[in-house]
Amino acid sequence: MATITDETAYTSPGIQAEPFAHFNRLREEAPIHWNERHRAWVLTRFADVRQWLRDPRMSVDRVRPYFEKRVPATQKDELRATFELLARWLPFLDPPRHTDLRGVIQNAFTPKVIRSQHEQIKEVVDEVLDDTVSRIREVGTLDLVPELAQRIPAQVMTRMLHLDGDDYERIHEWTEGLGLFIAGAVDEPDRNARIHDGVSQMASYVDRVITLSGDDPESDIIASLLAAEDGGTRLTRDEVIATGVLLVFAGYRTTASSIANALRLVIERRGVRDALAREPELVPSAVEEFMRFEGHSRVLVRWASEDLEVAGQPISAGDRVFFLTAAANRDPRQFEEPDQLILDRAPNPHLGFGYGIHYCLGAPLARVEQQETIQAFVQRFPPVEVATNGISWEAVVTNRALERLVVTTTSGG
Amino acid sequence: MVEGSEPSPGSGAVGPTVTVDPDRCVGSATCVGIAPELFELRDGVAHGGPVPPDAVDEAQDAVDACPVQAISLVGTSRDPGRS
Numbered sequence A: 001m002a003t004i005t006d007e008t009a010y011t012s013p014g015i016q017a018e019p020f021a022h023f024n025r026l027r028e029e030a031p032i033h034w035n036e037r038h039r040a041w042v043l044t045r046f047a048d049v050r051q052w053l054r055d056p057r058m059s060v061d062r063v064r065p066y067f068e069k070r071v072p073a074t075q076k077d078e079l080r081a082t083f084e085l086l087a088r089w090l091p092f093l094d095p096p097r098h099t100d101l102r103g104v105i106q107n108a109f110t111p112k113v114i115r116s117q118h119e120q121i122k123e124v125v126d127e128v129l130d131d132t133v134s135r136i137r138e139v140g141t142l143d144l145v146p147e148l149a150q151r152i153p154a155q156v157m158t159r160m161l162h163l164d165g166d167d168y169e170r171i172h173e174w175t176e177g178l179g180l181f182i183a184g185a186v187d188e189p190d191r192n193a194r195i196h197d198g199v200s201q202m203a204s205y206v207d208r209v210i211t212l213s214g215d216d217p218e219s220d221i222i223a224s225l226l227a228a229e230d231g232g233t234r235l236t237r238d239e240v241i242a243t244g245v246l247l248v249f250a251g252y253r254t255t256a257s258s259i260a261n262a263l264r265l266v267i268e269r270r271g272v273r274d275a276l277a278r279e280p281e282l283v284p285s286a287v288e289e290f291m292r293f294e295g296h297s298r299v300l301v302r303w304a305s306e307d308l309e310v311a312g313q314p315i316s317a318g319d320r321v322f323f324l325t326a327a328a329n330r331d332p333r334q335f336e337e338p339d340q341l342i343l344d345r346a347p348n349p350h351l352g353f354g355y356g357i358h359y360c361l362g363a364p365l366a367r368v369e370q371q372e373t374i375q376a377f378v379q380r381f382p383p384v385e386v387a388t389n390g391i392s393w394e395a396v397v398t399n400r401a402l403e404r405l406v407v408t409t410t411s412g413g
Numbered sequence B: 001m002v003e004g005s006e007p008s009p010g011s012g013a014v015g016p017t018v019t020v021d022p023d024r025c026v027g028s029a030t031c032v033g034i035a036p037e038l039f040e041l042r043d044g045v046a047h048g049g050p051v052p053p054d055a056v057d058e059a060q061d062a063v064d065a066c067p068v069q070a071i072s073l074v075g076t077s078r079d080p081g082r083s
Helices: A013-017 A020-029 A046-053 A063-070 A073-086 A097-108 A111-139 A144-160 A165-183 A191-212 A221-227 A237-268 A270-278 A280-294 A363-380 B030-034 B053-065
Strands: A032-035 A040-043 A141-143 A300-304 A308-310 A313-315 A320-323 A384-393 A402-409 B017-020 B040-042 B045-047 B071-074
Touching: A040 A046, A046 A300, A046 A320, A063 A073, A073 A191, A073 A237, A097 A221, A097 A237, A111 A141, A111 A144, A111 A363, A111 A402, A141 A144, A144 A165, A144 A237, A144 A363, A144 A402, A165 A191, A165 A237, A191 A221, A191 A237, A221 A237, A237 A270, A237 A280, A237 A363, A237 A384, A237 A402, A270 A280, A270 A363, A280 A363, B017 B045, B017 B053, B030 B053, B053 B071
Parallel strands: A040 A320
Antiparallel strands: A032 A040, A141 A402, A300 A320, A308 A313, A384 A402, B017 B071, B040 B045
16 A cells, blocks of 8 residues: 655644644544654554554563664763663563563552542642632732642642652652653753753652651552562562652653643633533543543554554564554544544543553543542632633643643633 | 343352452453453443353453453463463
């Protein structure tokens, strides 16, 4: 079959502002195409994305190849420790080590554990929201990305890990450089040095936290990681450090983006806010729909570990494959009226948290944080609208992440 | 689908069955994607049921693919070393 080529950079301003028209068109033209700008095959349809995301021949082990091929020889010594830490992260591990570690780590994040933390999470949300409400009443305008979307998961994470709440500013700074690598900010200068700074500072911070951590696995995630055992597997201290850094990073950045995207939908669509305020029982399914419609993740990346034929297209061992979940989540072959936001959509097997063995480990926590935030927002936040030029997006490949969401109170607020 | 078809305790000899631990299930719907006739998602949690003899391989696939190992397949004569 003739291969379709797309020259578009996902970081371009047009695609950042409105990616879906382009992604929808690509999906309808062909199930797979080549993106010349990102040097990757792009898989676009729901059924193919789901099938290949659980195929063991699609590898996630991208840290080592990146280090070997892309990091200049002169920087290898400086960056080796950082990349070794990243290579111990679950999202970049293939089985069998992935299976062993995931079995251990997920015990800290089961729905049962998260249910036991629900009241604590709600407390954080209420606290942050009260503060934000009084500030916007005072000044009339506020950027909800740092003030609400980022503060809530950061505070939840610092509490769950028993960190000092004042460390929030530092966590924000450290995760920024790392975010550039994970999300593929391809044009950023000094990228490697910034990753290194952020990761090494987070690692020594987590190392101190481990030393100070309590010994009650019931109430302390770090203690539970140190104590966890699953079928005889234990985590080494290096693995606990790597996982601690992962939790700080993923628990903060990705949840913040999801909350920000959801808030924007709620603010821009007056009917959505009214419906959720009137019928709070809609909030859980609405959150799933926000994840389908405007999830923070738009591309999941894999590498072909051998020569394959994918959706009729031969691809070679070592080729990079983008799973364009932003297109698959709007595939009319799977979802009725895919470009409509339907708050009570059911079933909703969206791919916003991934699929298969790498499905987001923190999904139960992320769901509770989003639900509580949206619930509190529609009930208690004064009426607001997005300010003129109040929105900008991070120039990254894999995520749909708001950089700013500036709102102003409207009359009656 | 499998609504209401979960075997009741004490119903005597049952064939192969898949069960989902609701305290572990994160609603990834991985099993539903693999074996839609064996699993169903209700309120964000997967539910299993009896497994017809010709669907045992699919059921085992779902067990292996579950990201949180929440699924058990019981009542098969399958050699446990095979999975």
